[in-house]
Amino acid sequence: MSVFDELVGQERAIAQILEAAKPHSGAMTHAWLIVGPAGSGRSTLARAFAETLVTGGADKPEVVAQVQAGSHPDVSILATDRVTITIDEVRELVSRSYFSPSISPYRAIIIEDADRMTERTSNVLLKALEEPPEQTVWVLCAPSANDVLPTIRSRCRVVTLTTPRADQVAELIRQRAGVDHDRALTAATEAQSHIGMAMRLATDDEVWGRRDETITIALRVSSVSQAVDVAARLVQVATDDQKALLEKLDQDERDAQLRSMGLEPGATIPPTYRASVKALEENQKRRQTRALRDGVDRILTDITSVLRDILMVQLGAGKTLVNERFRQTIEEKAVAGSIHDTLQRIDEVAVARARIDQNVPAALALEALFVALSGRLTARK
Secondary structure (H helix, E strand, O other), X not given: OOOOOOOOOOHHHHHHHHHHHOOOOOOOOOEEEEEOOOOOOHHHHHHHHHHHHHHOOOOOHHHHHHXXXXXXXXXXXXXXXXXXXXXXXXXXXXXXXXXXXXXXXXXXXXXXXXXXXXXXXXXXXXXXXXXXXXXXXXXXXXXXXXXXXXXXXXXXXXXXXXXOOHHHHHXXXXXXXXXXXXXXXXXXXXXXXXXXXXXXXXXXXXXXXXXXHHHHHHHHOOOHHHHHHHHHHHHHHHHHHHHHHHHHHHHHHHHHHHHHOOOOOOOOOOHHHHHHHHXXXXXXXXXXXXXXXXXXXXXXXXXXXXXXXXXXXHHOOOOOOOOHHHHHHHHHHHHHOOHHHHHHHHHHHHHHHHHHHOOOOHHHHHHHHHHHHHHHHHHHO
């Protein structure tokens, strides 16, 4: 099985990576920036690239398994579930980058979500990119090239991923999870080809139920008085989704840490170990904050998909809708409003997303969003 098999619709990017990894190709460079929409496979491609670099392109399943397990001595991966990547984390990677590879042709260092670095942290990385060791390859991942500092971007070769087609994502889901084709295709379409979200929709009825509730709310709200209640409910939906993702992971991490200390899960923690357990709990809280923000962002993405469906109907595009199961209500909304109204509402969602990025509490940002949306609806009556 190829390390690239988990990528769908990215043949051009894969070819670019494979060409660079060939000995004496002249296409290799010391820093790469992989960009693409959420769920397109940025991290998967970065890891596949690292696997190719340390194997020299040879078939070495044991080496690939080491990379995937995070235990290969020549591959370092910084993946964060928190809001930002810390300066200390990047400093550690920079220090590691100056060591020669232990057993491989290259040392590969991956920073997933490089857009989560502050300017100060990015400047620490910049120094390493300006004077790179010969056998070290940096691989950064971000949604777009504009999400990293221009000085970082200018020192990287950019690989751009595209949004895969829904049928390609559906086939991947069918192969991975054994889900029937129709369900997989519906999940891929409603997830807008976000592979991770499509997988969750296809395999978890509760996730699908929470998305359906989001769409229903977005189509139903029609007055300013509903805005506060709607915002509160959607924050709760995002919170429930976050808990479903993280509760088991958090508990498993805690149990594993206790076992590493020679303690059974649920046992009283001796004073000498409490600081270590406290640090784990703090990291988990930061991850929960990030997961909640990601959940709210996904809700905004789903609301935008509804508005775009309404716009497609208003334009008479004649295309299959993202939310095809809600077509009747979408068509009713399309008739009741104008193209100008719909475009303004899409802009309002973008404003809400920007506010959350600026650390405005999600509940307040959503309240403002639905006040604006319902206000426009009221003005039309």
